[in-house]
Amino acid sequence: MLNKIKSWFSVPQSEVALTHDFLDPSKKTILIIDDDLPQHDKSSGSKRLFELLKLFKKLNLNIVFLPNNGLKLEPYYTELKQYGVEVLLNNPDRKGLLKTLNQLLNKIDYAWISRPMLNIEFQKLIKKNKNTKIIFDTVDLHFVRMLRQAENENNEKLKRKALKFKKLELELANKSDATITVTDTEKVLLENENIKNVYVVPNIHQLQIPLQEISFKDRKGIVFIGGYKHEPNIDAVKWFMHEILPKIWNSLDKIPVYLLGSFPTNEISAFANENVFVPGYIEDVSEYFLKSKVFIAPLRYGAGMKGKIGQSLEFGLPIVSTSIGAEGMNLIHENNVLIADEADDFANEVIRLYQNENLWKEIKENAFKAIVAYTPKVVESKLETIFKNLGA
Template identity: 45%
Template structure:
């Protein structure tokens, strides 16, 4: 907890008036679960006895005594320093990341005025997923299963209670406008003021969770009173209708939630989803192989405003469990051959849906190159490739739009009669502020790639076993960093004095800032290589193969170095590693290449498809 004036993000106000033990439990959870954020804790003491004289006085908490709630709020605000004000009622136990998830909505959703949490009874059923204001105020989903899809996406709400966040200036404005606050209608008064007077939005955030102690819920129910003068200008709507907002709806299907910090395909999909969300599409996501997985990648989607539909059990199916959604979907963006092959029959049952087949990379091209490495006979190789190509081309023709990731693969599809092809490449960002480390202050070379992808394993084995021994004859102390998630034994066994295999690293930017050369010795694969674009984002020069250079219009000796055998690749490492002028030229030209693949440029193509 920070105490520096003006250095606080949030001032948390607890309203205490009923039960001292409930207050103590709530405060204990706040102190334990409010981490990694600068905040202060103030207790609005409405007890008849002097709460601040209790054992709570030993905590680092400010107590604000008041005879009524409104004057106590005014006193609390005069003593608070946070930009935001969080209000929590006694008897609510907060859970991990409750505050950071509330704050996310202010940064993600335009014109946010208030964000409230999901409230669950301590015995496990839902207390409220926001409130609906009509003739009276009612809790959304009370006594239902809190894990149901309908209660697990960010949405607009008529009102929030028990645990919510708003900007300090908005609370000050409410007090200045003499909005009447009572302990039983504080949240309702604020919600209506935010929506009607300030013309801002009230949101419900399912990832912020408060547990309501049973004793507290028996003593009061903040949303039980009639709405009276608080009737909103629009009528209350049934909750299920909120799933299907008037905007066009798009459903993304992939085997798993995107893991943009681990693989290139996920990074691209994650950015496409972001573009659609920011363009006000009603975005759904379905992870075909995900089962009741509510981890960090699920949460990342929710915080983008995505409605994540999911399986509770392995035999659940999208078309059965979410049929009411499928009837209102406008676009289905399905990634990878496997998923398009699986869902083609389902899409025939919903002919109103525009089917977008995202190849990610051409399977028959990638697998064919892998088989070539295994010295399969020409006849067998041709037969295997032909079988996959027939399936892939047939699906591409049936789709309304087929997405190729590179111009080369788009032309290849067209040569097989696929005339509905659009190129949507990887999406990259210029890392403003990098390239601050000079050529001579850098050392080492690096590679990055998820090792669940076999071409990456092949690349680093070839690098360490055949390329680097040539390099080490001239530069015996040169260190190789093999970055990437899930390295198998084939990769970890490469570790030595000169080879470091750190496994998954959350922030890899220091490696791109400190290493002198990036290598991508790819002998197998297809599509656009995200690792190369990733390096170029930082202006870190790249050495790769002809396969690695595909899809980005890269030119040898201008913006990349290309070599296709071990000796040539080693010589290019030695040349670039020791040539400052070449390094600077490649670095500058790399940044120019990346400008073609920024979200601003790629989004125009994506949005032209979704018409």
């Protein structure tokens, strides 16, 4: 199946060729490959990867980053350079980029490759150096997300596609020296398929405790965040707006709703009115988390750890989520989150949380405790174990 998928090419962009003397011979070298430079302020996947780069630096590794599109996106390129990350760009085009990569192959100890399609693209090339350890970062298990969407939409064609993708992801995992999932749930799924050397590397979060806390009675509104290039987020907002919010407004009047996130589609933007705000990309969203009363994650399908849930936990903003939204973070209903999977139940939980100060305070306090498992120190320890086991 892998051999049937061809390479794709990116827009040329010139860049000064690397001399390779940036690699400290006393350190091991890790190559990271993703679709583009991590735009950490626009998606949870990019935020996770950006935080991982910082941890790789703490682990005393030379770091080389290859964006598959070969483009020098600012300010992200400059940020990586400031962290001591070398970036391979089109030089002057993709052919030059791949030539530079070939010249580096014998210096690479670990290749951390994101997502299935990039592993198809690069695993064989990188394995020219038999000593390089391939690390397949699933980001999320695509076949799980696709199967859930197919079930939600009763779509047999998508189900067949998902099963083909499952075969592909398992094949890639078998060819890798280590496979990374973001949750224990996905790790167990792969191990049940006889995949070896599976490790959990979750999203990375830090507590965001303000100097002056805004009280329950002074907060107002419901907030959601999610990039709208991701289909599960679009579905979540549509379900919430059509089937859940009318029930909430019927009980709580028209409290404000903030639909945050980059790249809102025309369909999402059309929800905007005097009570619903769709601002698009905002560099700093902290104000919304600090002043709103409830965070919602009405995800009906998806996979992996949801960055939006972690982001809300960082601020201690109480959450109402579906089971799929809360998946993989060991969250407990009525302890650190409220969980509901039907529209009526979801609306009722939002209303209850919005009105019950004692419940709100309990969920908030426990939310801060829940995020500790995803702090940089904990994830750094997980990475140390992976590299120790891989040797190289």
